[in-house]
Amino acid sequence: MPKLPSYLVKPQLLKSLGSCKIYSVTDFLQAEFEKLVTATFGEEELIEVTRQLIRNYSTQPKDALTLYRYLLRKTSIIQTFIKGLDDLLNGGLLTGTLLEICGLSGTGKTQICLTITVNIVLKMKSNVTYIDTKRDFCSSRVLQILQTWNYKEETDTVLERINVIPADDIYKLITLLQSIKNVLPSSEKFGKLIVIDSLAVLFFPFIGAPNNQGLSLLNHIASLLKIIAVKHHVAIIVTNLASKFEDNIDFMKLEDLKQDIKESEVRPTLGKYWLHVPNTRLIVSKSSAVECERVLVIKKSDYIKLGNTCTVQVLNSGVR
Numbered sequence: 001m002p003k004l005p006s007y008l009v010k011p012q013l014l015k016s017l018g019s020c021k022i023y024s025v026t027d028f029l030q031a032e033f034e035k036l037v038t039a040t041f042g043e044e045e046l047i048e049v050t051r052q053l054i055r056n057y058s059t060q061p062k063d064a065l066t067l068y069r070y071l072l073r074k075t076s077i078i079q080t081f082i083k084g085l086d087d088l089l090n091g092g093l094l095t096g097t098l099l100e101i102c103g104l105s106g107t108g109k110t111q112i113c114l115t116i117t118v119n120i121v122l123k124m125k126s127n128v129t130y131i132d133t134k135r136d137f138c139s140s141r142v143l144q145i146l147q148t149w150n151y152k153e154e155t156d157t158v159l160e161r162i163n164v165i166p167a168d169d170i171y172k173l174i175t176l177l178q179s180i181k182n183v184l185p186s187s188e189k190f191g192k193l194i195v196i197d198s199l200a201v202l203f204f205p206f207i208g209a210p211n212n213q214g215l216s217l218l219n220h221i222a223s224l225l226k227i228i229a230v231k232h233h234v235a236i237i238v239t240n241l242a243s244k245f246e247d248n249i250d251f252m253k254l255e256d257l258k259q260d261i262k263e264s265e266v267r268p269t270l271g272k273y274w275l276h277v278p279n280t281r282l283i284v285s286k287s288s289a290v291e292c293e294r295v296l297v298i299k300k301s302d303y304i305k306l307g308n309t310c311t312v313q314v315l316n317s318g319v320r
């Protein structure tokens, strides 16, 4: 509740309003007219202050065309520089959106995130924020990728530009996301990409918890992620664990999903609510033919045809 600002309300008037227990903008706008007339020094002044406060503190309507033009101006595509993936994503990661990379353990989600991180830092000279929920961020793997590509001189600069932030419980993640949300949109501190690897593990403590506690926290995180992506024009990648159909993680009533995923071999954890949160979901799985090969399938998207696939390889030099 913002206090009445001294640049709009003269000190004498502030004092007089205070004596009527009117301290904030909301107090002022909700106060009865008669009470305000007593506190202010005439109707003219009252009308002027009211007008100024409404102009400064109420949301202004904007027409849809203005909003659409703003969106076009602010949205950009960030290449991952993994050729197959960029083709699959129609060019790369879309700012303002959330991409989920989902797969069984060991399929290469982290390898994909690390490679994209290195590529963006190296080729776009942008910072990347890497939220490390398992506290297993592997700097030596980043070095290995750089060295195989002969980027020996750039190693320090690249490592410096990756903000690795540990967040090993859900409350730390929420606090962190809130602080990211509150930085100025012009700040370059958090870069053009935010990775959360992995979101799923933070919810394991809530399996079987009463009152759907995990669900309300997930809901909160989902809205923070959407606000951050749009407000800061960043792309967000979240990794999610997939489980085989038989393994039941029931804390978010996964049994309700049976209908939706009948045809699928694996399913995302995090429950039914989360299913609709990411703009795009990629399922990554090991190819049966070649050991290092991974198949990526679009399982959900606002703008890409479902079922589109690509294959990539996990190599010493990263994901190619």
Ligand SMILES: Nc1ncnc2c1ncn2[C@@H]1O[C@H](COP(=O)(O)OP(=O)(O)OP(=O)(O)O)[C@@H](O)[C@H]1O
Residues within 6 Å of the ligand: 103, 104, 105, 106, 107, 108, 109, 110, 111, 112, 144, 198, 241, 314, 315, 316, 317
């Ligand atoms: N230097 C490397 N060279 C080639 N392949 C590698 C290298 N490092 C890791 N891999 C491959 O990546 C796999 C592990 O992938 P990754 O850690 O990304 O899995 P994940 O999907 O993130 O698993 P989890 O869900 O458990 O975190 C290994 O099994 C291996 O096949």
Ligand SMILES: [Mg+2]
Residues within 6 Å of the ligand: 109, 110, 111, 197, 198
């Ligand atoms: Mg991983």
